[in-house]
Amino acid sequence: MCQVEEEYHEQLERVDTPSASKKCVKCKEELAAVVIRAGDAYCRKCFRESFIHKFRAMLGKTRVIFPGEKVLLAVSGGPSSCSMLSQVQEGVSQNAHKKLRFFPGIVYIDEGGALGQCKEMRQKTTSELCDMFRSTGFPFYILPLEQVLDLPGSVLTPSPPSDQPGSVYKAAVDLFLQSGDSSSDGKAEEQECVSLPAVQESHTRLLQQLIGSAQTLTAKQDLLNTFRQHLLVHTARTRGYSKLMQGDSCTRLAVKLLTSISLGRGAQLAQDTGFSDCRYGDVTVVRPMREYSAKEIAYYNHMFKVPSVVIPNLDTKMPDKASIQRLTQNFVTKLQADFHSTVSTIYRTGEKLQTAGRDSSAAEDAKRCVLCVCGLDTAAEEASALQATLISEQLSQSSVKPEPPASVGQCCSSERPCGGAEGTGDCCRSSRDHEATDLRSLLCYSCRRTVRDMSSVDCLPQYVLSVAQRRQNRSAMKEQISEFLLDDADENN
Numbered sequence: 001m002c003q004v005e006e007e008y009h010e011q012l013e014r015v016d017t018p019s020a021s022k023k024c025v026k027c028k029e030e031l032a033a034v035v036i037r038a039g040d041a042y043c044r045k046c047f048r049e050s051f052i053h054k055f056r057a058m059l060g061k062t063r064v065i066f067p068g069e070k071v072l073l074a075v076s077g078g079p080s081s082c083s084m085l086s087q088v089q090e091g092v093s094q095n096a097h098k099k100l101r102f103f104p105g106i107v108y109i110d111e112g113g114a115l116g117q118c119k120e121m122r123q124k125t126t127s128e129l130c131d132m133f134r135s136t137g138f139p140f141y142i143l144p145l146e147q148v149l150d151l152p153g154s155v156l157t158p159s160p161p162s163d164q165p166g167s168v169y170k171a172a173v174d175l176f177l178q179s180g181d182s183s184s185d186g187k188a189e190e191q192e193c194v195s196l197p198a199v200q201e202s203h204t205r206l207l208q209q210l211i212g213s214a215q216t217l218t219a220k221q222d223l224l225n226t227f228r229q230h231l232l233v234h235t236a237r238t239r240g241y242s243k244l245m246q247g248d249s250c251t252r253l254a255v256k257l258l259t260s261i262s263l264g265r266g267a268q269l270a271q272d273t274g275f276s277d278c279r280y281g282d283v284t285v286v287r288p289m290r291e292y293s294a295k296e297i298a299y300y301n302h303m304f305k306v307p308s309v310v311i312p313n314l315d316t317k318m319p320d321k322a323s324i325q326r327l328t329q330n331f332v333t334k335l336q337a338d339f340h341s342t343v344s345t346i347y348r349t350g351e352k353l354q355t356a357g358r359d360s361s362a363a364e365d366a367k368r369c370v371l372c373v374c375g376l377d378t379a380a381e382e383a384s385a386l387q388a389t390l391i392s393e394q395l396s397q398s399s400v401k402p403e404p405p406a407s408v409g410q411c412c413s414s415e416r417p418c419g420g421a422e423g424t425g426d427c428c429r430s431s432r433d434h435e436a437t438d439l440r441s442l443l444c445y446s447c448r449r450t451v452r453d454m455s456s457v458d459c460l461p462q463y464v465l466s467v468a469q470r471r472q473n474r475s476a477m478k479e480q481i482s483e484f485l486l487d488d489a490d491e492n493n
Helices: 044-062 079-091 119-136 145-150 169-179 183-188 201-212 217-239 250-262 266-273 294-303 324-338 342-351 385-397 426-440 445-452 462-480 488-492
Strands: 034-037 040-042 070-074 103-110 140-144 243-246 284-286
Touching: 034 044, 034 294, 040 044, 044 079, 044 294, 070 079, 070 217, 079 119, 079 243, 079 294, 103 119, 103 217, 119 140, 140 145, 140 217, 145 201, 145 217, 201 217, 217 243, 217 324, 217 445, 250 266, 250 294, 250 324, 250 342, 324 342, 426 445, 426 462
Parallel strands: 070 103, 070 243, 103 140, 243 284
Antiparallel strands: 034 040
């Protein structure tokens, strides 16, 4: 046991912490300019080379992006996505050492309408981003989030993946080299620019009503992320892009992993945090920035003058406990400040997680969630935690309701308010509850929790409701003719 009188001055040794005054761990010559982790001190030149090599090595070893493909870069204006844009811009240049052989485009989704921003603020933000995108020479598209209200139902139906230029990546590279590198010709073409179009005030009000129908900030952020992803995938399809590149960093994915588990998305972790996400079929989502920490990206952008735009979001200036997403983010970042291996440990653990069951990319259309397009995870056994939760929810919501009056069928068609003279509204409320129950049966567990926090499912976009109605009609038709269908066992006999 330690004693007060004991002295430890002779046994204690001072441990030198890494500092910028040490030599670079790579070249061993120049003084270190930045310290990323304990023991990883780099000079300016070596840090830049290591940063660039990590990005191109990630794309090279995964072999997901084939030569000659069109890749759409989803840029939000933040440090991570702008750093990704800088890496792609440098990688496709003529003097690049290992040139990236795909054709990039840029897309930005303006979410100012959902946040209640004025037109002047939205135009100022988009003008700054427009100047940044125009300097790259890539085609870019600036779209308002209000366009999600006019999307077709096909965005929720995964299309078959497009044919690659070869069955093997190496064969695709040889085919591309034989056909000739046409990236120089693409520079000579006129840059396609789609700036922010005029947005009707009615669409903005409908979008605000949609986001405002969620009663918690957690559900609002979940809805916003879902519909933003729908618009990104639709833009990639209509513009002919087969890959959608997002700038999620290692820190962001670590927060997203814990948040997804907290929201009941454990079955979708492989798609939400992996390098590639094939749930949409013909459009594959890739995350090449997943090996970079937020600290590493911030150092690189500061040292090499990579521009970015500060854009507020839903949880800006909100307290730590305002939502599950923000609470998880503060928990991880504060823990990372004291224990520097927190983010990497969560990130590496998430790489090993896989779903035991059918992959969502191979799931049938009827067995997918109508919001997140992942495979349904609600087909659980009777003795499971999910079924126990659903039974508990049904028991807590069950109550004795009075029988509707005889004239209830005419109340909705008359000019007077629903519910007759008493104004109870039981008939329409019961019909809305029935519609919400039918919709929840087509959702995964996490999306069910999100829709449950909404005041009304009628606020959802029309393409979501139409796809849900079509699936319900097909399910009812299949149930009616089920006795006339042959099972697999009958066909074998």
